Amino acid sequence: MKRRKWLTAACALAVAAFSAIAQKARDVPHVGLLWVDSGSDSFVLAALREGLRTQGYIEGKTILIDTQFLVDGYERLEKSADRLVQHKVDVIVCYGVTATLAARKATSGIPIVAITGGDLVSLGVTASLSSPAGNVTGITFLHPQIDGKRLQFLREVVPNLRRVGILLNSASATEARSLTRWREAATKLGLEVEPIDIRVKADIDPVISKISRERIEAIGVVGGSMFVANRTQIVAAIAKTRLPAIYGSSDYPEVGGLISYGPNVAEGFRRAAGHVAKILKGAKPADIPVEQATKFELAVNLKTARDLSIVVPQAILLQADRVVDK
Numbered sequence: 001m002k003r004r005k006w007l008t009a010a011c012a013l014a015v016a017a018f019s020a021i022a023q024k025a026r027d028v029p030h031v032g033l034l035w036v037d038s039g040s041d042s043f044v045l046a047a048l049r050e051g052l053r054t055q056g057y058i059e060g061k062t063i064l065i066d067t068q069f070l071v072d073g074y075e076r077l078e079k080s081a082d083r084l085v086q087h088k089v090d091v092i093v094c095y096g097v098t099a100t101l102a103a104r105k106a107t108s109g110i111p112i113v114a115i116t117g118g119d120l121v122s123l124g125v126t127a128s129l130s131s132p133a134g135n136v137t138g139i140t141f142l143h144p145q146i147d148g149k150r151l152q153f154l155r156e157v158v159p160n161l162r163r164v165g166i167l168l169n170s171a172s173a174t175e176a177r178s179l180t181r182w183r184e185a186a187t188k189l190g191l192e193v194e195p196i197d198i199r200v201k202a203d204i205d206p207v208i209s210k211i212s213r214e215r216i217e218a219i220g221v222v223g224g225s226m227f228v229a230n231r232t233q234i235v236a237a238i239a240k241t242r243l244p245a246i247y248g249s250s251d252y253p254e255v256g257g258l259i260s261y262g263p264n265v266a267e268g269f270r271r272a273a274g275h276v277a278k279i280l281k282g283a284k285p286a287d288i289p290v291e292q293a294t295k296f297e298l299a300v301n302l303k304t305a306r307d308l309s310i311v312v313p314q315a316i317l318l319q320a321d322r323v324v325d326k
Contacts, residue, residue: 028061028062028063028064029057029062029063029064029090029091029280030063030064030066030087030088030089030090030091031052031063031064031065031066031089031090031091031092031093031276032066032069032084032087032089032091032092032093033045033048033065033066033067033069033070033092033093034069034070034077034080034081034084034092034093034094034095034099034102034103035070035071035077035094035095035096035099035225035229036070036071036072036073036074036077036095036096036098036099036225036226036229037067037070037071037072037229038072038201038229038230038232038233039070039072042229043251043265043266044095044115044228044229044265044266044269045067045269046266047265047266047267047268047269047270048065048093048269048270048272048273049065050270050273051269051270051271051272051273051274052065052273052276052277054270054273055273055274055276055277056277057277057280063280066084066087066089069081069083069084072200072201073199073200073201073226074098074169074171074172074199074226075200077098077099077102078102078105078106080102081099081102081103081105081106081107082106084103084106085106085107085110088110089110090110090111090279090280091110091111091112091113091276091279091280092107092110092111092112092113093112093113093114093115093272093276094112094113094114094115094116094138095114095115095116095225095269096115096116096117096118096224096225096226097116097117097118097123097172097173097174098172098174098225099114099225100112100114100116100118100120100123100125100136100138101123101125103136104125104134104135104136107135108134108135109135110135111135111137111279111284111285112135112136112137112138112285113136113137113138113272113275113276113279113285114136114137114138114139114140115138115139115141115265115268115269115272116138116139116140116141116142116174117140117141117142117174117223117263118140118142118174119140119142120132120136120138120140120290126290129289129290129292130289130290131286131287131289132285132286132287132288132289132290133286134285134286135285135286136285137275137285137286137288137289137290138272138275138290138291139268139271139272139275139290139291139292139293140290140291140292140293141223141262141263141265141268141293142292143293143296144181146261146262146296147178147181147182147185147220147222148181148182148184148185148188149261149296150182150220150246150248150261150262151164151182151185151186151189151191151220151246152185152189153246153259153261153298153316154218154220154244154246154259155189155191156313156315156316157244157246157258157259157305157310157312157313157316158217158218158244158310161191161217161218162191162192162217163191163192163193163194163215163216163217163218164182164186164191164192164193164194164216164217164218164219164220165193165194165195165196165211165215165216165218165219165220165243166179166182166193166194166195166196166219166220166221166222167196167198167208167219167220167221167222167227167234168195168196168197168198168222168224169197169198169199169224169226169227170195170197170199171199172224174224175222175224178222178223179193179195179222182220193220194215194216196208196211196216196219198226198227200226201226201230201233204230204233204234204237205233205237208234208237208238208240208241209237209240209241211241211243213241213242213243216243217243218243218244218245218246219238219241219243219244219245219246220245220246221234221238221245221246221247221248221252222248223248223249223262223263224248227248228248228249228251228265231247231251231252231255231257232255235247235252235255235256235257236256238257239256239304239307242308244258244259244308244310245257245258245259246258246259246260246261247259247260247262248260248261248262249262249263249264249265250262250263250264250265250296250297250298250299250321250322251264251265251266252299253299253300253301253304253322253324254299254324256301256303256304257301257304258300258301258304258305258308258310259298259299259300259301259312259316260297260298260299261296261297261298261299262296262297263293263295263296263297264295264297268293271291275288275291297321297322298316298319298320298321298322299320299321299322299323299324300312300316300317300320300322300323300324301324301325301326302323302324302325303324303325303326
């Protein structure tokens with residue numbers, strides 16, 4: 001009998017200890033991540049972690065960052081969002097319109113911090129940028145004229161340019177709208193654009209390798225999250241074609257891209273960490289304005305220009321926010 005009482009007491013203590021550990025774990029904020037990720041060279045994840053450290057959060061001690069819901073393709077985002085919600089995280093951080101829509105569909109209660117180039121208002125995700133009024137806030141890189149500006153820069157670098165291939169995922173509504181803006185800008189500049197559809201990572205090398213230099217004279221890469229996630233592979237594949245290219249965010253020249261014009265995506269993630277911190281301290285997403293990027297960076301890689309026998313105009317170099325020579 002004494003032995004039975006002893007075992008009962010021991011079990012009770014074990015259960016109590018386990019419950020205390022579980023409660024302590026739940027006291028640490030749990031942030032779930034949702035976007036398309038390559039599994040390597042995740043500079044955006046590094047930027048988010050840096051931003052959270054700046055806000056005073058130490059990963060593994062004062063905050064848990066859950067990366068298990070990152071996926072390798074847009075088509076997996078909805079199921080991943082459902083699983084993420086089941087884990088009852090405190091905040092969801094999304095990158096890209098498709099990920100944001102998947103998260104918003106999965107939950108209207110868990111706070112969502114989105115980093116995206118899409119129009120969250122027209123998509124029905126937020127009531128307005130200044131007063132989101134729902135469970136989504138974040139950072140937007142949206143700027144209607146940016147695609148036309150990219151085309152102008154590309155023509156300055158390639159003066160006799162006539163036909164441009166646009167790399168995009170046509171299944172993405174945001175990227176499809178971006179293609180429309182490229183076409184409108186091309187018409188004004190007397191150029192032609194041709195869409196080049198890449199929907200999954202496995203398509204990158206075979207699709208780009210088949211680009212005909214007789215038909216396409218330069219390439220424009222849209223700012224989709226799948227392309228950013230696989231930027232190193234995309235830049236390497238384009239390099240094999242020997243075609244000049246302009247990219248949708250300022251991070252591409254760091255890995256060999258010729259020229260880019262767009263947001264500093266890494267900085268966007270660092271700033272999004274501030275939104276996460278506000279929510280964890282009690283603020284509601286509905287009361288945190290969506291921050292709109294107002295600065296877009298022009299970056300150039302001189303080594304890549306030399307490899308392609310391109311002389312970058314002095315006017316471009318004078319405007320450049322960043323010049324890479326490696």
